[in-house]
Amino acid sequence: MTGAIIEISQLTKQFKSKEVVHKADLKIVKGEIFGLIGQNGAGKSTLLKMIGGLMYPSSGEIHLFDHAVGENHAYFERMGLLIEDPGLFPHYSAYENLDLMAISYGLKDRSKHINELLKLVGLDGSNKTKVKNYSMGMKQRLGIAIALMGSPDVLILDEPINGLDPQGISEVRKLILELNKTGMTIIISSHILEELSKVATKYAILHHGEIIEINSKEELLLKCEVRIEVEVDKASLAIPILEEHLNINNYKVISDRTLYVYDTHVENHQITKVLVENGVSVQSIMKHKQSLEQYFLKRTRAEGDSHD
């Protein structure tokens, strides 16, 4: 028992000579919104297809709900999938598409289930329009409704905000957060980190098929926060000076020599000046500020360089 609802280890997928996913390891705990970040072609969809049971791994293991999947694919049944484009019959209406899924699940009160789902995703007013006449956002929402049909424990959404306008993105985000409140575990992939950061509680960065970093939301925000990193001879001497002369209260001591200042009302030169005037020599001082996107690009570039 690991407590993880999904656990993959050394998962690899190879197409002929090309390795699309390379020895991926990750654990997803119940109730998390797990964000998978990666550029186009990083291997996100392939990884999600393996987790969702659409593709077989070339090697590695998948554990679902504390059971090794192996030859027993019954555990995939507890997942709702929306991978790449929503799988919809274009000449059917939203209701008819959902009805087919309700039949496949053997649901008794089909109409009630369907109407509830249409309402949940905000498509209750357009259930007679054929799907081919839907906007991309409506198709995505219908895709989510279909994925929710079997009341899954885990919802896998691959690029669910692709092609959506800002309002559509906001609606999908709201829906994801609402579903998560009910205890549903959600895996969501995107190449737009800023958007993912608004919903995800944990992140994995996928680059060239490899998971290069896994962070909690707090860890990621820490890496992206605005702060002044000060390196001095002795941090314990610097702190009372900064508190007294610059009224700095929001700081963190990282080591004997390093402290992070989070108060944004002070500038680097003010800190340097006051410390030097009070006999504390400053080894280095640097303002740290980067957006999530900058951080992601920095990480993937660094990884790219190390590959080169």
Add this chain to the structure above:
Amino acid sequence: MINLFKMDLHRFKNNKIMYLLLVIFSAFEIFGIFMMKQYEQPMEQGGTSVSSMNASDFIQLVLSQTPSWVLMYVTVFSVYFYMSEYNSGFYKNYISMNNARMYSVISKILILGMFTLLMLVTMVISDLIGRTIFFNNAAIGDWGYFVKLLVGQFLLHWAFSILVLFISIVSRSMITSLVIGVVLALNVPGMVVGALESLVGNINLSSYLLVNTIVSTKDFNNMNDVIHVASVAIIFMLIFSYIAVRYKVKEDLR
């Protein structure tokens, strides 16, 4: 399994293309009988004229003419029914269910059986209508023989639809599947194998090919012919059902 079959059945019943195919087929079948009447040739000694044929003889005559239109329609429907779901990606919504890969193929095989049955029923009804109108002859003949003929042809045509389904599953392309299906319906492989056999001499394996069996006239009062038809149909059905299911179970879905 039963739920996936119900789902496919729902699609099948609400499928306008299926009804359209049946109507077009029926119309062409009746038109074909009209043309037979227009260009009816006096029979050579020992032959049977179309106007004096019973239903069994007439169906054998229609089915023995290549290209087999029944096979063409079966091809179009088989490819359409599978590929419309595959291309839409709808399978992604249910394929993670337990054993769904295997059950979805079996379910489609059953649906193709239903369509094949509908095709044959449409053919029989259209032939009866056409022969009644243009030849003033609706004789069925020996009912036992007629039933054996229909059952035999049903099994053979169902086996053909399974073969086309297998081709669609493997090729994942509507155009490729249609082209191969039409080539098979034209009995091109049968003719090629037959020609090669005639060069080698004393071999008659081509008569056991599926389409060759469909288009060759059989005497269903002769037990050897009945066994030939039943064994070819059942062997082809079992082989292609099995490999279609195996392929789908192992397939990486896009």
